[in-house]
Each structure stands twice: as structure tokens, then as C-alpha cells.
Amino acid sequence: MTNSWNDIKNTDLVLVMGGNAAEAHPCGFKWVVEAKANNGAKLIVVDPRFTRTAAVADVYAPIRPGTDIAFLSGVMRYLLGNNKIHQEYTKAYTNASYLVKPGFKFEDGLFSGFDEGRKAYVDRSGWDYEFDEQGMAKVDETLQDPRCVINLLKAHVERYTPEMVERICGTPKDKFLKICEMIGTTSTSDRTMTSMYALGWTQHTTGAQNIRSMAMIQLLLGNMGMPGGGVNALRGHSNVQGITDLALLSTSTPGYLVLPTEKETTYADYMKSRAFKPIRPGQTSFWQNYGKFFVSQQKSFFGAAATKDNDWAYDYLPKFDVGYDTLKIVDMMAAGQMNGLFCQGLNLMMAAPNKTKVQAGLSKLKWLVVIDPLETETARFWENHGEFNNVDPKAIQTEVIVLPTTTFAEDEGSATNSSRVIMWHWKAAEGPGEVRSDMEIMSDLFSRLKTAYAKDGGAFPDPILNLTWNYSNPHNPDAAEVLKEINGYAVEDVPDPADPSKLLLRAGQLLPNFGVMRDDGKTSGGCWIYTGVYTEAGNMSMRRDASDPTGKGVFPNWGFAWPANRRVLYNRASADPNGKPWSERKKYVWWNGSRWTGPDVPDYAPTVAPDKAVGPFIMNPEGTARLFARAAMPDGPFPEHYEPMDAYIANPLHPKVTTNPVVRVFAADANAFGKPDKFPIVATSYRLTEHFHYWTKNAHANAVLQPELFVEMGERLAAAKGVKDGDWVEVTSQRGSIKAKACVTKRLRPIMVDGKPCDVLGVPIHYGFIGLTRKAHPMNVLTPPVGDASVQTPEYKAFLVDVKKTTPPAQSPAVA
Amino acid sequence: MATMQSLDIRRRSASTEVPPQVRQSAIQVAKLIDVSKCIGCKACQAACLEWNDLKAPIGYTDGTYNNPTDLTPTSWTVMRFTEYEKGDDLEWLIRKDGCMHCDDPGCLKACPAPGAIVQYTNGIVDFVSENCIGCGYCVKGCPFNVPRISKVDRKAYKCTLCVDRVSVGQAPACAKACPTQAIYFGSKEDMIVHAEHRIADLKSRGFEKAGLYNPPGVGGTHVMYVLNHADKPSLYSGLPDDPRISPMVGLWKGVMKPISLAAIAFAGVFGFLHYITKGPNEVSDTDERKADDLAKGKGA
Amino acid sequence: MAVTRRQFMKVSAAGLAASSVGALGFTGAGEALAAGVRPFKLERATETRNACPYCAVACGVLIYTMGDRSKNARSEIIHIEGDPDHPVNRGTLCPRGAAALDFVRSPNRLKYPMVRKPGSDKFERISWDAAMDRIAKLMKEDRDKNFVAKNRDGVTVNRWLTTGFFGTSSQSNEAGYLTYKLVRATGILGLEDQARI
Secondary structure, three states: OOOOOHHHHHHHHHEEOOHHHHHHOOOHHHHHHHHHHOOOOOEEOOOOOOOOOOOHHEEEOOOOOOOOOHHHHHHHHHHHOOOOHHHHHHHHHEHHHHEEEEOOOOOOOEEEOOOOOOOOEEEOOOOOOOOOOOOOOOEEEOOOOEEEHHHHHEEEEEEOOOHHHHHHHOOOOOHHHHHHHHHHHOOOOOOOOOEEOOHHHHHHHHHHHHHHHHHHHHHHHHHOOOOOEEEEEEEEOOHHHHHHHOOOOOOOEOOEOOOEOOOOOHHHHHHHOOOOOOOOOOOHHOOOOOOOHHHHHHHHHHHHHHOOHHHHHHHHHHEEEEEEEEHHHHHEEEEOOEEEEEEEEEHHHOOOOOOOHHHHHHHHHHHEEEEEEEEOOOOOOOOOOOOOOOHHHHHHHEEEEEEEEEHHOOOOOEEEEOEEEEEEEOOOOOOOOOOOHHHHHHHHHHHHHHHHHHOOOOOHHHHHHHEEEEEOOOOOOOHHHHHHHHHHHEEEOOEEEEEEEEEEOOOOOOOHHHHHHOOOOEEEOHHHHOOOOEEEOOEEEHOOOOOOOOOOOOOOOOEEEEOOOOOOOOOOHHHHOOOOOOOOOOOOOOEEOOOEEEOOOOOOOOOOOOOOOOOOOOOOOOOOOOOOOOOOOOOOOOOOOOOOOOOOOOOOOOOOOOOOOOOOHHHOOOOOOOOOOOEEEEEEEOOOOOOOOOHHOOOHHHHOOOOOEEEEOOOOOHHHHHHOOOOOOEEEOOOEEEEEEEEEEEOOOEEOOOOEEEEEEEEEOOOOOOOOOOOOHHHOOOOOOOOOOOOEOOOOEEEEEEEEOOOOOOOOOOOO | OOHHHHHHHEOOOOOOOOOOOOOOOOOOOEEEEOOOOOOOHHHHHHHHHHHHOOOOOOOOEEEOOOOOOOOOOEEOOEEEHHHHHEEEEEEEEEEEEOOEEEOHHHHHHOOOOOOOEEOOOOOOEEHHHHHEEEEEEEEHOOOOOOEEEEEOOOOOOOOOOOOOHHHHOOHHHHHHHHOOOOOOEEHHHHHHHHHHHHHHHHHOOOOOOOOOOOOOOOOOOOEEEOOOOOOHHEEEOOOOOOOOOOOHHHHHHHHHHHHHHHHHHHHHHHHHHHHHHOOOOOOHHHHHHHHHHHOOOOOO | OOOHHHHHHHHHOOOOOOHHHHHHOOOOHHHHHHHHHOOOOOOEEEEEEEEEOOOOOOOOOEEEOOOOOOOOOOEEEEEEEOOOOOOOOOOOOOHHHHHHHHOOOOOOOOOOOOEEEEOOOOOEEHHHHHHHHHHHHHHHHHHHHEEEOOOOOEEEEEEEOOEEOOOOOOHHHHHHHHHHHHHHHHEEOOEEOHHHH
């Protein structure tokens, strides 16, 4: 989230699209209800299904799954065409006025630089600004040049007329225009809109571009950095934000640094592309500090073994050739290219698309270690559960070791919520039986590996032997001690850069903020954005001061929000270029004549005066936000509508390029996609408020509240198939089929797509063959094994199926 | 000092005793359920199950979001979902169902077991299991069809408005849990004021018939609803438009009560002897049906 | 009006519940009250501040345990409800968080390390020591055999691709950091969590 849960109460308009906040995040959604009740806010819900969020919305509009970019591009066209943009903000704080190279083109569904053979934009050199001799981007302040970003954007979205939006999305034109009009009201300085999204936007082959589209809208409206504004990702697991920050991701390292590629053979090579020189005069370009964060991190991982002479142990890090994301790992498993796998609190059999492929992959492993507090389908993938998991254990040679872990109630430590607030939790009790915490398990494993490598040697033992694990109790470290390591400390005395005769930090002193980090090995810190969470003043994540001094929903002394305890990102943009609040009503951070002030920590150098014209988007070398993404995205600098891989229609905009042209499709999955002649119904997966992923099917009360798998279908479809509430139906996709009970509802009406009615079917994800709920076919039997072109999030939200009435599943055999 | 948790008893089933009346301190409590804020998440159901240590059986889906599908002895509150089409627009009306804590409680009036149902001075109507005889009269007496008789122990169960929480100054579990403040708990007076603000907001959003449900036929209730369509309560999964205590209760109070009270003395002795000589009663379906008929005033 | 024995029992069935004729509505209301209201079950329970384990609202919760943490009493979790101080949830919880106790006390909790041998149709209980020894051995065997020090071009890559690690985004930051350190130090590139699935 760029803003915070509490900040939502400041909004005037909530757009829930690409998510279902009331059901997935009820207690966060409370701030929407507050904004409605106390701030006069309106709520718009755009969703294929009339959800429980829609039940309390002021306006609901249906949309065909997988067509959000068409809708949002249509909104942009409306805003630009009706002068419903925040002119001054857009001009000053975005790259609207920047001139784009003549090499950039968009024709027939493809941007310039596409290589048909490699299915990639190999030449992205045109996706950039024109630069002058000093390396500064050229701009046209008058916005008249047709090569200005804003003019290219206008031309790009011109095709998304309300008629085209209706044709692609199935959203009735009058509903669409009403929503555009409501969104347009927040282009004024005293009104803001907040965008709340989740997996409904990410789980598409155009996932990242869905979110970009909304970011662009919010920039055009001047809603970024504003109270009650922002683009807010409502994240899934309780600490998915923290674990993302800490980089349990194949090509990342903590703090959004990137693991080296195999092309970057030395540290110097690696840093060559990470200089981040400003490309507009006087800009901050904060990533210029990259080296300080990287070196401090290497010191944190490898201590004294990371030296200037060995490039800070650069070779200790694995170098990647391609990304090894979930889909890739599963593909390698299924191809027999992997021997071992750990599943630590991740139920892969349920969580990855195409269950059949996952099953085959797990069966080819030599060994699988499952670390979990609960029974999972993954741990029992080899077990026969009748038609729900019809396998022969004898034929599966995988050795499976299960390690029981503690739950949240039985350990202590910090977690980072969706608002980026790091908060401590305390242990309440011991767990049952012989359960151990993840920390203890990892420490035990490390100790055994280190001992073995020290004793017997083996492949490149250096990073294992030199990994820091110098905790007071190395077998079960104190969480507070680890948080200190993440925060960072001075390895040796650090002199004050302003006056070298003085000491800035004593050796061993905890770092007060990431500003003091160094690239000379004198500081250590595991994750730069977390620096400040554990200082000499104590463990900031434990702070529990529930006061909100300004009433703006800022609780500065509750926990610690990264970065630098900042609650709303880009908040410098809440003031105009002169440092005055855009409006009294939305006053948030402003220049008081000598410094930036307000309820929040300014996202800006605190004493840099407005006349220095330093842009508010300090992470970008431009200092401005990007309506045109340059070469940052693999599938284009502007978003473009492409059909899901299970395409329901030929793309009306460019029928020859129907789907995202740069999507990665594994050879094994060449025939994995369905066509509408055989699978004429559009399906989408979703979560129910009564359940959390695949855990709560093991919790009695939740099993009571939603005991059994069902699929939702509209009355028209049900009538056509002769199906009533509670009847068993079989849902089939190109990947396989499942049985479920039918929930026939008025809430799923056929959508008119390209002039013809399109039926939508919804399938909740939560049910499997383990749990207190009724045994069910895992629904990921149906979903396609393909991901977003940018980040490989699987396309769970839009796929094609057929449905027919059937008989109940056969009783599964009793499990020993 | 005014208090919400005063637990003096105002009324007691099948009793003629006048309860203590000196203390006048009790504030009338109320739970306000604002259906316009309700997202049907069932947090209230989960909180109710957990607080009251209820292990409801795991059922099946019937193709709706109603689960459990009805109130049961172990599910004291359930969400009821109604899809309401109004022209081209759809509304998903979601109502938390459960005991309304009537100010004039039909269950209490119908109950023949002394002290099995009590009404506290703060308005909470509670079942006292120790005194319950499982006769089912409370079911008949309830205009909202709320109490349920357990097959396990033949006692009646329903929402207690978490009297054990209110008695120590805590809000009911469902109210505390509710993520969107669709359930709000406080004095009845404050809840009515709060409801007025909510109704004004709803009217500004086009719900001209928004209003408070606090039905006079049962003397008002200590569980009230803010309804978008207060002119048609029955849209909300059959919420009674004008609930009143069943005429059967009149019969009980008028004619049957003296007969029964006299008979109870005999029944006590007879029942005890019967139990020690023959063991527990096996009740035939015919007996049950006939008893029901009698209870409904049809005679046999 | 013919009244059968059963009907008689049902209509006037206070019999077995009321212990004497004197109980016919004439006992003190205070006694009934004392008998009727269940005692507040958290009165002397220990309260621990924690966070809901499910979604990333990360609501504050209060966990109530039986016992006072004295040496000879095992703390049992008896109840979980919302933390009213927490700025985001302010004491509220959703249906998942409100039932978090049923996750902690689920009959499907794993309690002991177990192994399922190749081709077997069952899990067998093993000791932690045996399990961890076996895992370390399997890891080292695979790593030593399949570690790629240099790629085809002779560039140092130091990666291990034949073993993967799915971490959980439900663990604490500290556990996640230790997991990251260990997994990366081995050279595993296939490290993921729920962040993008």
C-alpha cells in the first residue's frame, strides 16, 4: 500500500476493482465504511461478480474477467478528453512533458522492438526519453510537442471509447460513464480517490500493467502522495509484505535489491547498471545509494568474510540466468530436473496452478520436506483420496519428511502488514507435541550443514562456512537479536562525514536510519528499508502508542513503518511545487519556510526548499512519476489490453495479437490453453470471507461457516444446463475437471461481450482433500500454468471452462 | 450511578414474585444491527461460536451463502442472504438473525418452567438452562422463530446477548468482532440516536424508506435493525413486518397456566417415580405431534 | 380434552426441573440469577498481545491463556479476541481471526516429525534428530553433486538448481531473514513464497 489502512478514512471515493476488500480484508475494509459514514465517501465496485463488497457499494458495475486494462484505459481517455485531470500536478510531478524518442511506436498490438522468434521486446531502446548532451531528459513545458508523453498517452488510449470498453469488458456504457464521472470528481485539489486492489489485478498475464493503469489514473488525478489517495495493494498473508521485503523471491535480495545475473561477473559490473545518475537537473535519485545498501547487506550475511578485496563476497551469491519463480520450479520438477524441495508453510499442491502438473512434479522428486503447523495436501500428495487425488502410493518414490511448526500464538517476532508497519507479537503458549519454530528449524539445519561442510568439505563451502550466525543462542536465536541484525549496526567506528574528527557511530552501535549506511564495510544491515526499526532507543516494532495526534489516521508511535517510519509514500506530492498544501482539506506535508512538516515523516529531504525544484518522486532519476514507464516493463511502456491466455474472443483492438505477446509459455504447456468453442464459459477464481487460503479448512468454526466447495453461476447459465441450487456439476477446462455443488445466483448475470451474452462462473479456491471441510477436488486442477509477463503471477482470475450437471463424487476410501 | 450491567431481574418465567425494585439504575441496552454496513462476513457467527464454546456441526452447502442454514442449538446467530432485484439493479440483502431480546418477550411469557427464562432490568432476555424443561413453549411463543431445542440435552438455546460479557462491562462478542461496525452496542437511547444519523445518510444515498426496526408489537426490541427498506422488513429473509406474541401465549397465561401449575406438582412426583422404575422416557413421534398440537391450542 | 400421559408431561413439564412445590415461581430472583449467568471465563486468564496470522491487515489480537505462567502450570490457550488498542482493527476481527483459536487447536495440527518412505502408503513418526540429520544429508548429497560453480562460458555462477525452497509469508520477519540467509548461502535460486502466486 502506498497509503495505510487508517488513511482510507480520509478518502472521498473508493474504487474497489481487482479485489474484494470486504471479503478478503474485512477489518481493513472498516475504514471504507468509516469514510462512507463519516466523510461522505462513495464506494464503487467493479467486479465480474456482485460480491459482498458490492453489497455495500453505491455503484456496482460488472466486468468480464481479464479486461481491466480496457476499462482503465477508457477511464484515462475520459479524464484526458474531458479535462478531468489535475493539470498542475500532472505537469510538475509526472513525466507528462518529457519527449519520447522517435523510435517508440505502437502498431497493431505491438510496441516497437518486438522479436517474433524470441517472443520478447528485444530492442527496447526506443522506449525512452530524448536526452540532451548533458544526459538530461528533454521536456516541452508547453505540452504541445506530439512526442510529449501526455500526447502519446492521449493517442494510445484514444481507441478505448466507451463503446469499445463495453464491447471488450461487457460493462454497460451508462454504468461505465457514471463511474468515469465519479472518478473525475477527484481531479480537484480538495478531493481524493483511493484504489484498493488485490489478486483480482495481479493474477493475470497483464497483472503488473493492470496496476500501472491505476497508478497512471491516480497520477493524472493528482491522488498520489495525498491523504485518502494512493494505489493500495491489499496484501494476502499476515507477513507477505515482510517476506517480500526480505526477498524470499528468486531474483531478489532484501530491501528490493536485485540478485546479480550471470552477465554481471564482478561487483563493478553489477554496479555499472546501478549508478542511477539523475536524468533531470538537481534530482535526488535516491537509488544512487544502492552500493551502500548492498555492501551493508553483504556484511550482514557474511561478516568479516565480506571484504573490499573479495568484492564484498560477491561470488558467495548465486548468479541467475532466468527467474526461478513458482511456475518455473514446478515446470522443472515436472520435467524431472529437480531432486529436492522444501515447502515451508506453503501448500504447493493447492497454491500453484495446474494441480495435475504439480502432482507429477512432486512425484518425480527424490525428497520433499514439508515444514508446516497443519496437515496439507502437499505433504500427502502421494496418498490416495479417491477421485480427489487418485494416485498409487506404490508408484511414487518421493521420500517425504514432515516437520511440525509452531503457530503465531506460539512464537514471537515481528511482522509487516500491508501498510508497511512492522509490529511485534508476543508468545502466548507452547505449541502441542514436539513442534518447533521456523527459527529453530533453520538454525538446526544450518548447524548440521555447516558441521558437515567443515568436516567433509564439498561443493563451494565458503558461503555456508562464513555465513553469520553469531547469535547468543545459535540453535534457537532470540528474535530481537535477529531484528537488530536486520536493522544494522556499525561494524567499526564510523566518522562523521561532515567532520572526520568526530564520531558519527561507535562500533557496535545500532544504526538510527539508512542514511548512515556506507559502502566501505563500516556498516552492516540486512535490509536497508528496515533500518530504524531497532535502534539504540529500543525495538520500535514494539511501540504501542495508539495516539493519532492530528486525527489524520497517522499513528507515528505505533510500530515502525518502513521506510523511515513513513506512513504515506510520496507525501511531498501532497503540497504544490511551492510547498503549499494543494488544499486545506487535504493538507498533509508542507514547507513551513525552513523545513517540511506535517503529521507524517516527509518523503523528501527535510530541509530542501521548494525553490530547488527537486521532484517528489525521489526514487526515480527524473524526480517525477512515470506515465510512460520507459523500459521498466517487459510488455510495454503503456498498458495495452490483451485477452487472457484462455482467450474468450479475438482481441477487438488487434485480432492478430490477441494475448500478451511476451508471455512465457513452457514447451510442456504448449497445449495447455482452452478455446471458447470447447470451453464457452469464462471462469474466475476467488476467496470467500469465511476462509483463508487452505488453512482454515482445518479450523472447526470456519468449516462450519462454509463447509463445502461450490461454484457460482448465473440463473441463465443454470437454466441452460438444467441446474438448481445444490445440484452437483462438473466443471471442465483444458487442464482437467472438478465436481462441485452449484450455487445459482442473480449476482452473476451474463455480460454482453462483443454483442453476445457471456456467462461467468466463479470458483472459490479453499477446498481440498485434507481438512475438516467436505473433501473436494482442488480447484487448481482447472487453472492455466502461465503467469504475468512481468512477475509471473499465475493467471488464476480468467480462464475458460464448460459446465454440466453430474452425479456426486464417489466416496473416497478411508484413510489409514 | 447508572449501569448497563445491572443484573437485577425484571421478569422471570412462570413466576409471580415481584423482583427487587429499589435499584433504578439499569440502563436499557441495545444491539443495533445496521444492515447497510453489513458485509455478511460472519465474523459475528465465528465470534459467537468461540465465545460461547459452541461446536456447531460441520454441514453441507445448499448452494447459498447461508451456513449453517438455520439457527440451531449450537448456532445462535446466522447470516441470511437475500438477492433482491429492483428493476435492473440488484441488492444483496444480508441480515444477521438471532434473538431480538424483545422488551415484551413472548418466550418468557410462554415458558411454564419457573425461572427458565429471565429478563434483566437492562433488557436482556436469557435462558437459564438449569431450569429449562425443554418443552418448546418458548419456540411457540417467539414471534421471530429463534429458540431451538437441543436433541442432546432437551434444553432450549438462543443468543444470550453475551450476558456474561455485559455483566462485566464488555460488549457482546458479535458486536466487538464486527469489522464494519454493522453491529453496535450501547444504551438503547444512544443506539436510537446513532440509528437516526445512519438513516439520514442512507436517505441521502437514495434509500428513501430507510428506517429503524424496533417493532412495537413486542414492546420494542433490544436488538434493533437499521434497514434500507424499513417499509418492507420481510424482504430481509422474512423478518416479520409486524411481530406480535402468539395468541397461544394468551391461552397459556389465561386458561392453561393455573391448570398446569397445579399439575406440575403432581408431575414432579410422578415423573420421578416413573424415572426410577422405568428409566428415561422414550417419546413416540405420535406423542410429540399430539403434544405439539396441544401446545398450539388445537387440542387432541 | 383428552390428555395423554406424554402430553401431560409436556404441557406441565416443570416437574423434574423444579425440585419442590415451593419452587413454583417463588424462589428468590437473586438465586436464579446467580445460577443463570455464566461466569466470565477470562477473569484470571493471562492476556498476551499478538497479531492475527491470516491476512495482511495483521489485526492485533489478545490471546488468553489459562494459568499464570508459573513453572508447574502449562499455559493453554482458551480464547482469542481483537485488541482494542490496535489502530487498524480496534478490537474487531473477521470470521477467520475470530476463530483463530480453532486454527491453534485444530485436530489437524502436526505434532511430531514424520517420514513417508518411497512407495509407502503411510507416515511414520521419527525423532527430530533423525529427521534433521536425514534432511541435511539429502541436501548435502544433492548440492555436492549438482552445484554449478561456473556456467558454460566459464563465468562463476555458484548456483544450485536441483533443489528448491518455498518459504512462507506467514513466518516472522526474523524467521524469514534466517531462512533467506541459509537458502541463499547454499546457492539455491529457486526460492519463492506466496508473494506472487
